[in-house]
Each structure stands twice: as C-alpha cells, then as structure tokens.
Amino acid sequence: MESLKIYVNGAEYEIPYGSTLEEIAKDYSKKLGKVIIGAKIDNNIIELFRPITKSGEVSFIHLEHQDGMRIYQRGLFFILHAAARKVFRNYTLKILHTIGHGVYCEIRDDGKTIELTEEDVRNIENEMREWVEKDYRFKKNELPKGQAIDLFASVSMVDKVKLLKYRKKKTVKVYEADGHFDYFYGYMPPSTGYLKWFKLVKYDQGFVLLLPIVKGEEITVPDFKPFPKLSSVFLEYSRWLEIMDIDNVGDLNEIIARGERAVTDLIILAEALHEKKIAMISEEIKNRKQVRLVLIAGPSSSGKTTFSKRLMVQLKASGFKPITISLDDYFVDREKTPRDEEGKYDFEALEAIDVELFNKNLVDLFDGKEVELPKFNFVLG
Template sequence: MRRLKEILLKILDTNEELRVPAGEKLLEYAKRYWKYHDTPIVAARLDNTIVELTRPLERGGTVEFIDLRCLDGLRIYQRGVLFVLNMALKERYPNCELWVLHSLDNALYCELRCGGIPHPFSEEEIQWIKARMNQIVAHDLIFEKGEYYKDEAFKIFIQHNDRDRIKLFRFRKKKTIKLYKCGDHYDYYYGYMPPSTGVLKWFDLVKENEGFLLVLPDQKDPLTVSRPKPLVKLSSVFYEYARWLDVIGVRTVADLNEIISRGEREVAELMIINEALHEKKISQIAEQFANSGARLILIAGPSSSGKTTFAKRLLVQLRVHGFKPLVISLDDYFVDRELTPRDEEGNYDFESLEAIDLKLFNEHLSMLIEGREVELPKFDFKLGRRIWSGQKIKLERNQPIVIEGIHGLNEKLTSSVDRSMKFKIYVSALTQLNLDPHNRITTTDTRLLRRIIRDYKFRGHSATDTLKMWPSVRKGEEKHIFPFQEEADVMFNSAIVYEWAVLKIFAEQLLVQVSPEEREYTEALRLMKLLDYFLPITNLEDIPRTSILREFIGRSAFKY
C-alpha cells in the first residue's frame, strides 16, 4: 500500500482542518492550541483512540486535545509524575523499589521497599526527593518511547534490578515490550505518557504510615494541589489487605499468573483462602454489631461493590449470633414520581436524598425501635407512587433493622435515630493487587468490569451502554457516598484477589463489541489491554455459590 504523503486533521478546538505531512507529530500543533485550554495539554484523542503528542501520525481524523480537566489527561499526568518520582528515588536509593499501593482521594499511597521492607522516611528525605523531582521537571526532559524484543527488554530490567517486570511479561504473548526512557532512566508504565517532564509542575509529597503520599491535582481544580483530608479508616483497610497479600504471596498480577499456570488445584486453594477471609470478616462484623447495642444496621457503598451479597451473608451470620434481622427497602420510601427532584438535565434524580420520603421513613424507624407496630409501604414503579401493602410488623427484642442503600452513611437519612443505635457498614472492592510495583489496578476499574458483566447478564445492557452510564454513576458516588465513608463503624473490603482472571472470561467478549465509532471505544480498549496481562481462570465450578463474585457472573446461591 502506498504511504500517504499528506493526512487531513480536523481540530475540535476551532473546527479548522489542517493538511499535514504523514509522520508529523501533534506536539507542535498542540502548542498552537494551548490558548484554548486552561491546563496543560498532555495527549490527544484521534477519533476515538488516544495518541501521544510525540507519536508520528500515520492517518488523519478528528483531533481532540486532552488536558487535565479530562480523566484520561489526569491518568497520563499521574504516570508522568510517578516516572519522575522513581527517577529521583533511584538516584538516592538505587537498590530499593517504589511500590504504588492505593489511592486516597487525590493522592497515591506509596512505599519504598528495601529488601521487601518499607523504608521509614525522615522529613529531610521527603524534602530532598521533592526538590530533586522539581529539578527534573525544570529540565523539561523528553519521554522517549521505544519498542524492544522481550530478550532486549529483559536485559534492561536486569540492569535496573527490576525482576518483577520480567515475571509480568513472561506470560504475555506479545514478542515486544514498549518502554519509556527519560534521561538515563528506563521504566514501564501501562498506558500513555505526557510529552516531557516540563508539564508536571503540580504535585506534593507527604509522610504517611510506613511510606508517603504523592499528592496530585484534582479534576475539578487541576492547577491546585491540596492535601487530602485524613481517611484513617479507609487507609487502614487498604493497609491491612496489602499486608494480607504479602502473607499469601500474591502482590502482583505476575504472582497470580504463576499460581494459575501451576494448575487448578492451586487456584482452588487460593479461592478457598480468599473466601475464608471474607467469611471471617463478615463473622467479625456480626459479632461487633452484637456487642454494639445498636438496633439499626446501615449498609452503603459504591456501584458493584458487592453490597447485596455482603448483606445476605451478613444476615446469615446475624442469625448464627441469635438475631432475626428485618430488611427494609429504601426503594419503598420513594416520594411519588411528580415530587421526585430533577438533575441539571431535567431528568428525575432517584439518587437524591430528597427522592426519599425522609419524614415517613424516620417516623417508621422511631416507631419500630420503640416497639410499636408499623404498616410498611410498597412503591409501585409502574404507577410511580406509593401503595400500602397491608403488611404490619413489630420488632422483637432480638430483631435488628437492616437497610442497604447509597445514603446509609449519611446521618440525614436516619436523623430521628440516636447515633448510638446505628451500626454503619461501608462496602467496597478496595483492590490492592498491582500489575507490577509501579502500575496499580484501581478499585474503580474492578467495579466497572463487575458492572459491565452484571449489566449484560441480568439487565440486557451492552458494554457500550454501561460505559456511557458510568460517568453519571461515578458522579453520584462522589456526591452521595464517598464524602461519608469515614462515618462507617466498620468497612468491608469485597475485593477478590483472583477475580480479574475470572472477569476476563466474560468481559473481553463484551468489550470487543464496542464500536471504534463510539466515544466509549477509548475506555473499552484501555480495559481490554489491562485484561491482556491476566491468565484466565476457566474452571468456574470451584467458585463458591455464596461468593461475592457470583453476584456478577451468575449462579449465586442467593436470590436478588
């Protein structure tokens, strides 16, 4: 095929069309359009595919420049800052390894492990690292991308004492590996990088536990770096799970792949261990409730966190402790349709707290806790209004009320009940498994894959449908759930160490159906590339019927 001498680009910032030579890079054109952006441009979207500004163009299309007000832009910025951080650390601690473990609001919790043991930082060391990073940023060094055959890349990894990467790529089918070089430093990052270090001006470092927080810009205010508010409970759950992964020897995808490659017996054992951990935690939560003196259990968490299965397993454990829990559905306390608040686009906002008849709900809670009889309502979704079921209930002494819903941790939901009578539980899939020390798997991605599969299997939605809805779902979580997570009395981590190897079987065939013509193709492609690192677990029979994973892949022992 004859190579095109010119390609046509349509720039969305101005809708102008440019004819440029094939092989041209977008970097120089990006500088021309920076005036239309209030934050640095770090990459571009060519039609529905992300391209780096330093990549030679082989085809034309519509160009949308990506800055820090875009989630993809923040991801790219984050990788660049992590690269610079590792450059600084390698200068001072050449025999130690940076581990990026989890996020806390707009920060990443990191540890520097020397011989597998976290290095305790002094304030002086933190300031030195930060100053060195600023020097690297000021030098505006280029991120160079190179493609290497595996044996060449492995030699580079060995020279840099980076054997975790060799383990990761040993199971990948591709013959080549793409590495980034900046100065004399080589590194691998899953995803795209900014053009140079010069755009990476906004970050901070703060001592935290056995490591430190790398504080990054927020999407709402990208040019301001604010230290996150303390998230003590959430941080402790992440920390505990990370140490548990260390104990069982599954810190990275490479470790998981090693187990899968050894056969079904070891995979089954890993499943049993993970499910035993969940059962132990749920039993402990039931015991904590039993000792709390509370009468009301409130369960909340973001989408696809496994709240429903958790709640059903908790009910079993409560019965083991001698309780007869009563489950009340918040959906039955919706206000009539015409009274439902609307969002900015004029659609009914069923996630708003005001979509619930708080007055009636609190009256019923107070009456039940006082030992009085209550007739429970039923919401008719076809009619869009409440009807009365005739079902009357009265609590017994050993009968706690269990309520699951997004507003469970918000005190306004149950304002009539004294705080001492409430036991609040936050549930989320707080994933701690890393691709490798520098590349983490986000909790959001785990939940998104779960939801894509569940929406298809049980709601008839395509992956495109779910990806279209996801930003709105995330917006609701940011507003109604995350601000209240530290209000929880206890947190339950529903992450399953082996689940990505199972989700891969279901998700890949759904994601591949997302059309390149759809804007969601960018996200589908990113998730497919991420799934490509995992060996699949094909024998699903060993997954217990009570597992939280069954809520998403099917054949659960519980009815939903």
C-alpha cells in the same frame, strides 16, 4: 515530502508526514490558557510526541479532562519511580492506593516496609523536581517481549518481569526517559517538564503523592487531608494480599497458571479472611451492647446484600435476632423514577428512593411498632 491535513475546531492545518502535534498543541494552550497534555485523532487517543501518519479530525486533551489527568498521573509515577530508585537504590517503591486527592506509597526492602523520615520524603521530591526542571523527553519503544523481559530483569523490576511473562502479544511498548525504563498500560505526556504540579507529604510509614486540581486556568496542589479510617481499610486490604502472597498482578497470574487447585486454595483463603473480619465486626457490635441499627453503604453491585447476609449469620451466632432491610425495596414506582441526561432511568438518584416511607419504617421500628416492609418488583416496577 508528503503532507497531511488535520482539522482542529474547524481550522485546517497542513503538516509534514511523520511530524507531531506538540507545537500546534502549545499554540492552542497559549490561546486557551489551559495545559494540553494529549490529543485525539478521529476520537482515538494519541500522545503529543507520536508521529502522525494520516489526516484527520483532532481534538486536544486538557489536564482538567479525566483522560488528561490519567496521562499526567502516569508521568508522575514514572519520575517518582526513577527518583525513588536513585534515593533508595536497593529498595522497592510500592504505589498502594488513593487517599484524598493523592496516592499513598511506601518504600520496601524484601517485602518489609521501611519507615521513612521527613528528610527521606524531601529527598525523593527534590529528585522528582530535578527531573521536571531538566525536561527529559519521553520515548516509546516497541520491543520484542523477550527483550523487554530481559531489560526489566536487568534493573531488578521483578513485578514487570512477572507481568510480561503471561502477556500474549509478542511485542511490548516500553517508555524511556534519561535511561530510565518503565511499562504503563496507557499514554504519557511529551516530557517531564509538563509535570510541574505535585507535592510529597510524609504519612504513616510512607508518603502521599498529592495530585493537582484544575479549575479553569488555575492549577493548584491541595493541602493533604488525612482519612485515617479509610486509609486503615486500604492498608488492611494490602496486608491481606501479603498473606495471600499476591504482591502484584504477575503473582496472581502465576497462581492461576498453577492450575485449578491453586486457584481454589486462594479463593478459600480470601473467603476465610473475609469471614474472620465479619466475625470481628459481629463481636464489636455485641460488645457495644446498645447497637440497634447497622448501616451498610456502597455503590451498586459492590456486595452490600451478600455482606449483610453474612453479617446476619455471624450476629445470629452471637445470640442476636437480626433482620435485613434493603433500600432496593424502597424504589418508587417506575413512572416516578427520575431519568438521567440520556433519558434512562437513574436508580442512583436519591429521588429514586421513597425516603419518606423508609424513615417512617425506621422510626416505627425504633418505637417498637410492627412494620410491614415493602417488596419492590424489579420486573413490573
């Protein structure tokens, strides 16, 4: 039988052609005291249960790595979906958004959210833990697209049917464990026995799936800390999607497939919802009477400038005379701009902003003084 050579941290291993890396990973896991959940061969991610067909340099993916946590999370989603289908046979699981160190989920019946009880949530978690205890092996099957669509249609996974309908590739990689099938764009752990660390907590109408935190050799599941304001924003976004009849990516694909008119109508509706919200914010500012400063925060290219201009229009319609002040105009001179680890200019660093000038300008404005605002030249720096 043909053998292959793989190299891990300088050590050479000879393995049979078509064998996997799982046993070697378990040995390294014991030596390092860390959970290994995936691997890279010649810098390409592979699953620990994938047969190896070439020699190469191998590095292992630990749970604490970003790629490792993504693999772990997909595995949890798989068993969560399987557990929810058993507990709520005729209902649909919706994985909605992150909240704290977890993910908020709901159970729905024909699009309507079902109010869960503590017992409901406990039943789902118990079913998930049974999956972990039984340590079912994950299998990856490559199916013709039509066969995969028929498979998901047979178990009423309508979202997967819609998603695969517009897939250009002729084949689909479907994961299976103990008769449960699912489709993920990414990699999975070897078995459900790896998924020991999680917790389900009832929250709002649904529940939160809490994910583990890894610090060295210690793996813990943190207590749930609610973020009601942030959660309300995410839920509002979800309700907007319901208004637009977009429950999943497949729904969006179907709108696009209907042609330019349908896409234009969708954009107009999205803009109307956004404008309505901005008008509500403007009205809230007006009702508060004494508001003198509105702060808008967000990462680069998130739409802060566009949002501020639209809010300014609504405020003018309410009788105000607002002005916008952009932090982009308070960047320090280029030669004073800090650099990151790669030696590139780091415009996200606080030190890239002339905070002293910004604070002085704000204080002067609050004191009723006239201020000449700076204008940063991005070409000259």
